[in-house]
Amino acid sequence: MTVSTDLAVTFTSMASDIEIRxxxxxxxxxxxxxxxxxxxxxxxxxxxxxxxxxxxxxxNRAPDAxxxxxxxLADAISAAHSAHRVTQGLFDPRVGSTLAAWGYxxxxxRIQTEAVGTTSWDIDIHRTLRxxxxxxxxWKPTITGTVIHLGxxxxxxxxxxxxxxxxxxxxxxxxxxxxxxxxAGGDEWxxxxxxxxxxxxxxxxxxxxxxEHVLVLAVTDLGVATSSIARQRWTVRxxxxxxxxxxxxxxxxxxxxxxxxxxxxxxxxxxVWSKTLYLTGAADIAASAAARDLAAAWVTVDGEIxxxxxxxxxxxxxxxx
Amino acid sequence: MTxxxxxxxRVAALxxxxxxxxxxGAGLAWANSHDPYASSSSKSGTSSQTPDDQLAAxxxxxxxxxxxxxxxxxxxxxxxxxQANQSAAAGGASSAAQSAAGAATTAAGTKATAQAKAAAVxxxxxxxxxxxxxxxxxxxxxxxxxxxxx
Numbered sequence: 281m282t283v284s285t286d287l288a289v290t291f292t293s294m295a296s297d298i299e300i301r302x303x304x305x306x307x308x309x310x311x312x313x314x315x316x317x318x319x320x321x322x323x324x325x326x327x328x329x330x331x332x333x334x335x336x337x338x339x340n341r342a343p344d345a346x347x348x349x350x351x352x353l354a355d356a357i358s359a360a361h362s363a364h365r366v367t368q369g370l371f372d373p374r375v376g377s378t379l380a381a382w383g384y385x386x387x388x389x390r391i392q393t394e395a396v397g398t399t400s401w402d403i404d405i406h407r408t409l410r411x412x413x414x415x416x417x418x419w420k421p422t423i424t425g426t427v428i429h430l431g432x433x434x435x436x437x438x439x440x441x442x443x444x445x446x447x448x449x450x451x452x453x454x455x456x457x458x459x460x461x462x463x464a465g466g467d468e469w470x471x472x473x474x475x476x477x478x479x480x481x482x483x484x485x486x487x488x489x490x491x492e493h494v495l496v497l498a499v500t501d502l503g504v505a506t507s508s509i510a511r512q513r514w515t516v517r518x519x520x521x522x523x524x525x526x527x528x529x530x531x532x533x534x535x536x537x538x539x540x541x542x543x544x545x546x547x548x549x550x551x552v553w554s555k556t557l558y559l560t561g562a563a564d565i566a567a568s569a570a571a572r573d574l575a576a577a578w579v580t581v582d583g584e585i586x587x588x589x590x591x592x593x594x595x596x597x598x599x600x601x
Numbered sequence: 602m603t604x605x606x607x608x609x610x611r612v613a614a615l616x617x618x619x620x621x622x623x624x625x626g627a628g629l630a631w632a633n634s635h636d637p638y639a640s641s642s643s644k645s646g647t648s649s650q651t652p653d654d655q656l657a658a659x660x661x662x663x664x665x666x667x668x669x670x671x672x673x674x675x676x677x678x679x680x681x682x683x684q685a686n687q688s689a690a691a692g693g694a695s696s697a698a699q700s701a702a703g704a705a706t707t708a709a710g711t712k713a714t715a716q717a718k719a720a721a722v723x724x725x726x727x728x729x730x731x732x733x734x735x736x737x738x739x740x741x742x743x744x745x746x747x748x749x750x751x
Contacts, residue, residue, distance in 0.1 A: 299743075461742070461743055463743055465746070466745070466746060466747060468743060468745060470743070474742060475742055480742055481739055481740065481741040481742050481743075482741060482742070482743055482744070482745055483738070483741035483743070484744075484745055485744055485746035485747065487747060492738065493741065493744070496738055496741055504745045505745070506745045506746055506747060507747075508746065508747030510746070510747035511747045512747070539747065541745055596739055597736065597739050599735075599738070600735040
């Protein structure tokens with residue numbers, strides 16, 4: 281008889297079900313798990329834009345002012361700024377204002393249950409949905425220790441915040457056991473050889489709603505992030521929108537794509553690249569992934585599966601249709 | 602007694618008989634050489650086969666071709682039987698297909714085996730179309746998916 285010695289914790293944070301699992305835990309594993317939970321809670325507390333008392337909400341209300349903020353928020357703004365520069369502006373946390381204009385200024389569950397589109401907003405939705413390029417200056421926040429200046433625009437750190445939460449949790453769990461999993465729903469960290477000793481087997485969800493996975497990956501010591509419109513879709517005055525906003529047009533981005541999954545040694549960068557590759561759209565994603573040598577897989581709205589060269593070694597199985 | 606003149610006439614007549622035969626024979630040979638029905642149909646002049654011989658040769662070639670076809674068909678049937686057996690083992694075929702193909706596989710190696718495989722495949726095909734199933738997805742330990750972000 282095999283007795284499982286895994287240490288597992290599940291809880292809800294950042295509007296997601298969070299799971300931490302340690303295979304063959306070492307001495308002190310429980311304390312490491314506690315630290316990981318605390319790291320995730322700190323991110324959730326200070327980076328949410330749905331709690332008016334969070335540090336981010338306070339900064340967003342006065343984006344032209346200087347703010348003393350918790351270190352975790354200052355670090356997150358710095359990380360978001362790096363992503364903005366490296367992706368040449370395709371990653372832009374300022375799209376939060378567009379999401380807010382579309383009614384996504386509250387947790388997503390409330391959008392689905394409330395009468396979206398009846399509120400009078402500052403932004404003309406129909407104008408912003410036309411898709412014309414929107415001239416916008418490069419985002420230039422200033423971070424000096426824990427004193428920050430947002431550069432004049434409110435920001436949304438939701439996506440990268442979750443990636444950063446997984447990054448911090450992974451660091452806390454570095455010596456917790458033979459293998460470690462941190463799953464924050466869409467953002468994961470998978471360390472060690474996994475329960476079977478030959479890599480963590482990761483199913484890639486079918487964004488079109490079919491039960492069968494589209495891929496199974498074998499992963500060791502990598503972050504995994506998926507950006508998908510499978511769930512966060514709604515309508516604004518009859519116009520379908522989703523949460524992945526293209527900063528170049530201030531419209532729903534990623535034409536022709538349903539989901540993108542990226543593997544990266546840093547879970548925060550896995551999140552950044554999955555989002556920005558998604559925004560490139562079905563026509564350009566293969567070239568974009570190849571140019572960056574990113575390990576990426578994507579599913580089009582027609583159900584076609586694409587793989588970059590860098591992800592092929594990790595593909596254990598692919599669905600046939 | 603024989604008259605000497607009569608005897609001379611007899612000697613002359615006897616001498617003419619071989620000559621007449623030779624002339625007649627030559628006439629026959631000439632006629633044969635100019636009778637189309639008396640010559641061979643082969644322009645090459647190398648074949649001396651009768652129509653029956655030619656028919657027999659053609660039949661032998663047909664038999665040989667049929668034997669080769671039967672051998673190839675047996676090989677194809679054998680491969681199909683193996684494939685059916687694998688599909689059945691993977692759970693993708695009916696039990697009838699599995700048992701039939703399995704029985705055929707057991708007898709591999711002889712002509713009789715090939716025929717048995719062909720029969721087994723035929724039975725399996727009737728019982729349930731043979732579909733080569735894709736390998737099932739490996740069991741996963743986690744799923745990467747869309748999420749609701751804060």
